[in-house]
Amino acid sequence: MQEVEKVLGHEEVIRHLQNAVEKEQVSHSYIFAGEKGSGKKLLAKLFAMTLQCEEHKKEPCMHCSSCRKAMSRNHPDIIYVEHVKPTSIGIEEIREQLVSDVEIKPYTGPYKIYIVDEAEKMTIQAQNALLKTIEEPPAYAVILLLANNNTGLLPTITSRCVTLNFKPVRDEVIRKYLMEELHVPDYQADVSVAFAQGNVGKAKQIATAEDFTEMMDAAFRILRRGSDMEVYEMVDALKNLSEQKHTIYEYLDLFLVWFRDVLLFKATKEMDSLVFKDEYNFIKERADKSSYEGLETIIKAIETAKARLQANVNFDLTMELLFLTIREN
The missing domain is CATH 1.20.272 (Zinc Finger, Delta Prime; domain 3)
Structure with a gap:
């Protein structure tokens, strides 16, 4: 089974990303917007793997050297931006891990991909520091901003990114997954689905x-x-x-x-x-x-x-x- 098929729901987002890869029209900056647990991180990882995959198809092959490195988070050209404070991502973190780093060409892959989780936590200064890179990115750069709530992002940032909204996944899809894949009893699956409101991560967490x-x-x-x-x-x-x-x-x-x-x-x-x-x-x-x-x-x-x-x-x-x-x- 292909990894992308394991992603529950989000067909529109997947279609958009696969079309961009096939037509070689990958944007330099994306916002993946959706609540925590909606699957943004998993899709960002799979998209990054697809872009770096040595087979150059619309999904990662999962067995080439690039995919294997990406799976263990050891790919030198897929960078996860880390932050020390739980509540904010500061200007120094964005400068060091992204703005300065993006000037260095990719080591092995065709792209250099930056994944910024909880991007809404970037301070105004951090966002302004990032803005110049988003406005004039090197040809090989792809920046993925994952936001639980994209109202925290400046309009100058959002207007320059392609925003992909992660909508709630249908209840019957989540219920089937909980019962067939995780073997959760039906009553517990029903409660988890109602509780999760279309959020797969939340349903899984509560069901297990x-x-x-x-x-x-x-x-x-x-x-x-x-x-x-x-x-x-x-x-x-x-x-x-x-x-x-x-x-x-x-x-x-x-x-x-x-x-x-x-x-x-x-x-x-x-x-x-x-x-x-x-x-x-x-x-x-x-x-x-x-x-x-x-x-x-x-x-x-x-x-x-x-x-x-x-x-x-x-x-x-x-x-x-x-x-x-x-x-x-």
């Missing part, structure tokens, strides 16, 4: 988590006991959970799926379409208590809380506002 059931139970305890707990107790409980193992975003995504179930049950009164069928009694009880508008307000509030945390707004404040909304509605 050893403490999958524990994580769900912990999240549900907070939701079930919401009316008996003080807001600060709920915030503390969630803080403790997200400090132990899973990220806060995973718990918020579980909340989201749970409240979507409540809304769905309120509208249909049917149990079959629920993701969390085991939670039937609690979901029914919540559906009786809340109005349609109230549930929609809660779902919006969970989305807002995720966005605020990504923008580094204070954790306690964000969670307090969320739990107040859950209590009030």
Whole structure:
């Protein structure tokens, strides 16, 4: 089986890249835009391998010397730009690893390819330093900016790059992959698919988590006991959970799926379409208590809380506002 066929979804992106290779119209700079876990890194690696492959086809052959080096990340002309600070990529890192380095011709391959993961973390200065290279690149340079959220990139950068958007992968494709390739039981696959919202990485992570059931139970305890707990107790409980193992975003995504179930049950009164069928009694009880508008307000509030945390707004404040909304509605 070809490596590219193992990529779930993203047919449009793959088609675009393969056409560019076949017609020899590879752009000097690309933005791969899509959330974490959507498959950007895997496709960037495969695209880089294809460009350097000694067989010069539209997919990497996987057995030539160039492909073997690339697979073990030892290819001298495929450079992964590293950064020390987890929250930012600085001007020195971009200058040293990319801007200065790109002046040196490729060692072995026809191209010199730079992969910048989490490119939205580049500081303004780093982006400005990169701009000149993007405007006047050497003929052999290809720069791949992988962005979880490309609103962090300057318009001067985005306007000079080809942007490829990684859209959510269809639920049935992910479900089939989880059950057939990873042998995940159907209930767990259903929950993982609903939780992942089209993100393969996220679905895989949650489906294969050893403490999958524990994580769900912990999240549900907070939701079930919401009316008996003080807001600060709920915030503390969630803080403790997200400090132990899973990220806060995973718990918020579980909340989201749970409240979507409540809304769905309120509208249909049917149990079959629920993701969390085991939670039937609690979901029914919540559906009786809340109005349609109230549930929609809660779902919006969970989305807002995720966005605020990504923008580094204070954790306690964000969670307090969320739990107040859950209590009030």
